Amino acid sequence: MKVCVCIKPAWEVFDTYFSSSRGEIDTSAAARQLPVTERLGIDFASQLSADEIVAVSWTDAADESVLRQAAAVGATRLVRIECESPEADRMDPLVVSSVLVEVLKSVKPEMVFFGYRSPEGGSGAVGPMVAAMLGYALLPRCVKLWRDGDLVTFRSLEDGREMSGSARLPVVVTVHPAAGSPKSPSPLGIRRAMKTPLEVVRIDAPRSEIDLRAIGTNEFKGRVRQVLEGSPAQMVQMLRAQLRERGAI
Amino acid sequence: MDFTLPEEIEMLRKTVREFVEKRLLPISMQVEEEDKIPDEIVEEMKDMGFFGLPFPEEYDGVGMGELGYVVALEELGAANAAFGNLIGAHTGIAGMSIYLDGTPAQKQKYIPPMARGEMIGAFALTEPNAGSDAAAIETTARREGDNYILNGSKMWITNGPIANVVVVFAVTDKTLGARGGISAFIVENTFPGYRVGKVDKKMGLHGSYTSELIFEDCVVPAENLLGKPGLGFVTAMKALDMGRIGLAAGAVGAAQKALEMSIQWANQRVQFGKPIGEQQAIQWMLAEMATEIHAARLMTYHAAYKADRGERVSREAAMVKMFASEMACRVVDKAVQIHGGTGYMAEHPVERMYRDARILKIYEGTNEIQRLVIARDLLKAGK
Numbered sequence: 235m236k237v238c239v240c241i242k243p244a245w246e247v248f249d250t251y252f253s254s255s256r257g258e259i260d261t262s263a264a265a266r267q268l269p270v271t272e273r274l275g276i277d278f279a280s281q282l283s284a285d286e287i288v289a290v291s292w293t294d295a296a297d298e299s300v301l302r303q304a305a306a307v308g309a310t311r312l313v314r315i316e317c318e319s320p321e322a323d324r325m326d327p328l329v330v331s332s333v334l335v336e337v338l339k340s341v342k343p344e345m346v347f348f349g350y351r352s353p354e355g356g357s358g359a360v361g362p363m364v365a366a367m368l369g370y371a372l373l374p375r376c377v378k379l380w381r382d383g384d385l386v387t388f389r390s391l392e393d394g395r396e397m398s399g400s401a402r403l404p405v406v407v408t409v410h411p412a413a414g415s416p417k418s419p420s421p422l423g424i425r426r427a428m429k430t431p432l433e434v435v436r437i438d439a440p441r442s443e444i445d446l447r448a449i450g451t452n453e454f455k456g457r458v459r460q461v462l463e464g465s466p467a468q469m470v471q472m473l474r475a476q477l478r479e480r481g482a483i
Numbered sequence: 484m485d486f487t488l489p490e491e492i493e494m495l496r497k498t499v500r501e502f503v504e505k506r507l508l509p510i511s512m513q514v515e516e517e518d519k520i521p522d523e524i525v526e527e528m529k530d531m532g533f534f535g536l537p538f539p540e541e542y543d544g545v546g547m548g549e550l551g552y553v554v555a556l557e558e559l560g561a562a563n564a565a566f567g568n569l570i571g572a573h574t575g576i577a578g579m580s581i582y583l584d585g586t587p588a589q590k591q592k593y594i595p596p597m598a599r600g601e602m603i604g605a606f607a608l609t610e611p612n613a614g615s616d617a618a619a620i621e622t623t624a625r626r627e628g629d630n631y632i633l634n635g636s637k638m639w640i641t642n643g644p645i646a647n648v649v650v651v652f653a654v655t656d657k658t659l660g661a662r663g664g665i666s667a668f669i670v671e672n673t674f675p676g677y678r679v680g681k682v683d684k685k686m687g688l689h690g691s692y693t694s695e696l697i698f699e700d701c702v703v704p705a706e707n708l709l710g711k712p713g714l715g716f717v718t719a720m721k722a723l724d725m726g727r728i729g730l731a732a733g734a735v736g737a738a739q740k741a742l743e744m745s746i747q748w749a750n751q752r753v754q755f756g757k758p759i760g761e762q763q764a765i766q767w768m769l770a771e772m773a774t775e776i777h778a779a780r781l782m783t784y785h786a787a788y789k790a791d792r793g794e795r796v797s798r799e800a801a802m803v804k805m806f807a808s809e810m811a812c813r814v815v816d817k818a819v820q821i822h823g824g825t826g827y828m829a830e831h832p833v834e835r836m837y838r839d840a841r842i843l844k845i846y847e848g849t850n851e852i853q854r855l856v857i858a859r860d861l862l863k864a865g866k
Contacts, residue, residue: 303494418501420498422545424495427491
């Protein structure tokens, strides 16, 4: 089984501090790190006996160490995405999803892991969007996973409540941090990581207009009646009208 | 000049730090009280590669060199001196003696199991009548056919009770003394005539085993002669150069931890209506501690960097051993002072660190011997 783990490089906050003398946040010692949820994703992949664990990240060459960290805890192949795109786009879940999907289509994994808030500005939307774009089932906020052939059973955590379910491969899994304490890298793992080949994949900037109506998860495909468009105020008005019409409010 | 550590060594530092915070610090007091590192922790350290950090991968090591090794020892030093001591005696001096002067066959036989932690190493030089005057050792080795027969005893040997393989120094020609009369041997604990003597009780370093080793007509195959006959003292000095850099790294790590605890305490402890950190007396102590640690760390990295380049480091190793060990003693003393009565209590880590630090000025060559090494090297270079 081939597994992809999509990695959002996070700031290592312990090396960042407020400099009272300069009155600003001093990030000179700050570095990017592999987030806990992505590390847990790699642990899940190892536990599910993945033959190949591909770590994928849209990041600058200067932050390649995040991918090396992934290799140190078990990733067997590293892919760094280069995409000429404004910095703001990297915070846009739709753009990030489109870029990742380009790469995932060529890698063809049977499972794709995301942190439950990755890899954009913390909206947690990229995993579900990628699932929709690829047509994979979505297993959200997972804390436990089991696999029997192509059937994946999961337990997830939503607002403190545990839920469970199952889906057939291929799947996208978003990992909840309550899944446990990730395996630590070892000195031997670091040595292996420095030798793991790192591919650089260049992707063209995503289309400026992406048709939201083309997106729907497996579950909800075909049930989309109307996509609300316009300013936030207009959308709120339209939503209120829809809900009133259906007697919801 | 670039002070940035290579990427893999930065990763190693973070990895060891995480391991120390998650696994070692929580059991630090347990190690102190039980005078033992739990077996499962030792096994974890083996699996992670801690026992083979500087050795090349062809010998199942991690291949991090001396620089990677000292960075790891620095982080381990923050937890409890016992962890660094276990690794230091095993890797830094025992394994390093074989790696530096062993034949290809000896290296192939001993370094891989040592790097994997399957064989624990010890370095046996000190004797009842030969401490700083290491050339005065009395343990003898005489050739009999295909074997050497060792007789004598060694004392205060770190890892002695748990070692499977010991690098032992013995007199092969009394007339030549240290200049051609001492040879090194690789002795396995299964060799006939080898036994562990009294296990020592120490002021500090609880959890690190130290004992006497006794050789009574101990039969050592001639192929286990390490290095050239009569040049064992050279092997010992080369290995000790490396060991001293590692020892300094542990001292830096312990001192750094003491500083961090002192800063935290200075911000939290209120006397005369304000945190004691606002008192100039405390500020000065913190400033001196941080400055000395910084200097010792740079000296340690520099010595390791030179060693990795294959340069001779005897003078630097002696300097950094002397400076870092004395620095650590001054820093932990100040840490106890800043903590006041709390720091004197047995349940507080700085009390343990104070006792642990004292040995740094004594073992792997007393600091008086380090001064001698430095001065002789200076005078020789000036001729």
